Amino acid sequence: MRASDLERVKSLPLFTDVAADTFRVATAGAHLQRFPGNTVLLLEGDPVDFLYVLLDGQVELHGTWNDRETVLAILRPVSTFILAAVVLDAEALMSARTLERCEILMIPGDAIRTAMRLDPRFGMAVSRDLAGCYRGLVRTIKNHKLRNSTERLANYLLALRAADNSGGVVRLHHEKRVLASLLGMTPENLSRAFAALQQHGVTVEGAVVTLRSIGALEALAKPDPLIDNHAPRGGEIVAEADAEVWSSEWYRANPSDASAAGKRHG
Amino acid sequence: MRASDLERVKSLPLFTDVAADTFRVATAGAHLQRFPGNTVLLLEGDPVDFLYVLLDGQVELHGTWNDRETVLAILRPVSTFILAAVVLDAEALMSARTLERCEILMIPGDAIRTAMRLDPRFGMAVSRDLAGCYRGLVRTIKNHKLRNSTERLANYLLALRAADNSGGVVRLHHEKRVLASLLGMTPENLSRAFAALQQHGVTVEGAVVTLRSIGALEALAKPDPLIDNHAPRGGEIVAEADAEVWSSEWYRANPSDASAAGKRHG
């Protein structure tokens, strides 16, 4: 493993605040692995032996039931995933698949649990990370139960814009059918939702989406800080209160600037 | 506060494994409070100053957006709630309201965070609790994205049956309109879903639901251990792997027997 990779791992919210010893214990048995695209890393129901840290590429988490499948999250570097299963030493509830060539650090679950027992600061960091993940899912559920598909897409585009600091031009990071499943609709309906957003200044050309009128789009999307983690708050951002730093298991735009991140786990 | 109440709190998964000192630190500033029914305990967006422990009664967690509202969870004793917000010292993402007369222990968030810093075992317990909560939400999302409303109702009834150890007669614990919102549908459609289940041996009389053919109901519901935490697994239950003991922030049937509980946080 390269030293620069260890640096990146060390910079994760999960490890920043942690004693050097603890970090060594946790990453002692870790190994770096490369996977081609479209590779299954983990099947739901499998025992989880490792904490995964995505260093490069994209990973999709999905779930299945009765021959139906849905995408639950799409991860980009640097993110950890299935921390919850590792903490409980339980079986995975989601399957993981690479969407493209990936570089992944695998840390034995035992090492994580041992480090938690040794270092209360690490226990605290794990708790904070999990709390962030939990709150991210609360946001997701509110998004799904309170909004229709067009509203979800509109907010997704605004989140993307906020995450990428892009002006009016946004680039989709994954195939539309994957995005459709993530947003809880069919590819056909995603197309129609994009069409519906034309009246609000949105035009699509392949993966490039142009937002000609943020105002009009926001009027439809009505982004809400209690659902969309990028949405502006009334007043200055309180440092600690915002510490659900988008840590892991979610889409992440800019690893080096957590406070500007888009949809988070919180 | 009665000693018996402290006993009940101590028996929570969050505190069982914890040093007596830590428990004292955590519960030092706690106070017990009674609330009438239909009282708002917390509004989404509010800063969260306390960890709530529901000792008696029922509490509903819900979220709103754009004049729409949805029930996210219904809690029964003994449950803790908004632990995630407490850990992060963040604002609430869900509102909390009593559904009936309630007895609630309120523990200052500072005390919880201090205890975490002092006792790695407590940090571990918090992590485990949050991991369980997280996994519960993953199950919820899979339930909503992969199943239609009738299937969700069918599985809800089976979960209730498993939780209550009731034979073929199940009692609904809350108003049907609350249940409808929890299951992500309108009261009207809940009625129709019940009607549709008649063909699978389900009859309703007020809050009493009779399941005349578990087999037929399961054929429709297809309960899955990776969605429904009560569903039987192939083989013996592995102790540790099942430790997402339904800890908190969720519907709970029998406080004294965590392993037989229904829908959990996992």
Next chain:
DNA sequence: TGGTGCGTTTGATAGAGATCAAGCGAGACT
């Protein structure tokens, strides 16, 4: 260069769920 495969789009149709509007029934109050 002309397939060939795949992701996407578009159209037509069907089904699931929401909304609107009444009516029913049980408990509460006068």
Next chain:
DNA sequence: AGTCTCGCTTGATCTCTATCAAACGCACCA
């Protein structure tokens, strides 16, 4: 008892979303 309220049900209708089917565009490749 009467009636009022409120939660639940039932029916009609409308909207949203899924499904089925076909066509398009584009990359890949022989």
